[in-house]
Amino acid sequence: MLNTVSKNPEIELPDPDYVVATATALCRHSSVSGAEGVIADWVETELVRLGLDTWRQEVLPGRFNVVGTLDTGRPGPTLLFNGHLDTLPIPDGYSHDPFEPFVRDGRLYGAEINNMKGAVAGMIGAISALARTKDQLSGRIILSAVMGECDTLGLGTLSLVEAGLSADFCINGEPTDLQVMTCHVGVTQLSVRANGVSVHVCRSREGRNAFAELLPAMAPLDRRCLTFESHTDFPGLPTINVGKVSGGTMASMLAAGAEALVDVRTVPGMTPDSVLKDIEAAVAKVRTISGTPPDVEIRLLERPEFCQQHPYEVERNHPVVTAVAEAHARLFGDQPYIGPLYPQVFFGTDASHLNHAGIATVIYGPGKVDEINVVDESMRLDDMLSAARVYAVAGATLCRRN
Template structure:
């Protein structure tokens, strides 16, 4: 390892106590996104992430940078900072919101408590740890800005958790022209470098019946009333029978096309009234080759045979996306991860999607790579403290290599 890299690692080591202290502050500052249940209702005026955004903004100022707020509204700003010189651009992107706390936590989910080398709290792993790594990576690189033949863009974004396609966060910044030559998103895990994600199709189905009081003779004699919930049962059973192609894709080894229906279901207005309406939501995860039109065709083919009065409404379609394993950002990140971790991460796609698909759709090679821990989207979430520092080093060395040297055409 060359002298510059050794000095960068030394700088990160000097600041590790400060970094963990800042990570605790991030975890203690709530940014739980209430719109995970209803993504399309996400409100640009609701200050879900504002306190975290202000904390990050102030920290960047403290270390000598000049950040800016860039967002759909003053209540939900993304935090942006460009650092470096003209040349190639490497983006570090991460979301400031978290899911809602689940039941069963054994510690306060906003405590940031440290036990046995683990920092506990909602968002500690997903992904406030990576946000701290971005900041302290740049702090370490400040002394070596002359070594960079390009610039880093830090992006701390809002509203990722509900749907991974929000118009307020990453998509907003891309549309504003915040683009680069490659991007890293700090979604959790060092065991693999994620180079793509399965796509997704989310939808709702409404079923219509006829309401009638359960005490009336017309219902008893089946002359009036149609139970929309029982009609929905027909829909549910029919959709379980849909078969999708099972051909494996090399970027997503062992993964399949999976339809899950229902994930949410609601119906009925009163205990003594036959329900005239039922709504259910579904989710499908798809491999390359499956389109929105193909899925909708399969669903309608099954439901049109039932004689059920229904309405299918798409919520979102995210295309399956991936980049080549030999992309420079993938190989540079892999080499530096191997240097710091003393093991080589595997390179493959992910079953879940993140904001990376929007970068890839824009032609920007993007990977997911973040800290280690357990409990993301569950109780007792924690991040391994040593991993936080290791990942900070990996990010810094990757930035140096990507921006310092000329890449082969």
């Protein structure tokens, strides 16, 4: 691969060795959700070394977002690169230390390289290359490396937006196997809770079993209780799932409390509030064995436990989508797929919060869904380097100097 791609403006590609070294460094740090402090330190130090203006946001104690800005000093658009630093818990069974990454047979082995340390490395590599030719650019290029995507579904990015982070467009690096993803569901999660009075079954007339209220409330919870219009990009959606029911202490005691957690994957036109109203209406129609409506409290889960997400979609001909797709085609000679991806259309990402805030976002990243969070996780070096190159070329295109 050449060091530059044509001219007018000149586009310098990321240094492959630097991208691999950056990914290796990221994979050396355990950053399971809740423990992002050390990796945030490393990223901030590296962005300072690259000459970026940096800002750190402590969202929760010891949990940080890191933002680095390349300001060209000329008026122009703002491009945001967005990726999360936190990871899922590391599975047992690795044949090697998951935090001692290594390269073998053209692959980088390291925990959570697919979700999404490979993409973050590619973005750092891209912004490093863009910094070397910033005299050819206008506007600003920002990297946001965030906490709390895996456990809260977006607390880090949402906190940045609420603190005033803005951009004209964004590239999010979730794993798409180098395809251009333009939509995914919204994610609404709710709690349905009932209270009771705990006594032994021999005195059941003196008590009240919370499950006698909760379980009837679960009966109508399927997609038929939801108000929606089908969408061609979201086949099989929306979905509703009662994923957890808990309460009580032992089989011989009436339960003093019981709770169900409900997940709804939504399509455009649905909102967390509309889902809440639909479920409240469905539950109000059923009756317990005593003939009364279930006495339950239904509420949306709240931050920091969970960040409600709206459905995400961006027009396939939006400039940020076009820039990424054309960069891919320019570098590799073939047009990438553009549109909904499966099963990713069922997922949630930080793109939801960014798009909802008015920052048009496209999702493009290295990594395969079936290789996320697996034992001995790895990524092809070519895929990671390809993503880094696309980020750099798309960034130079969107922020080219007029």
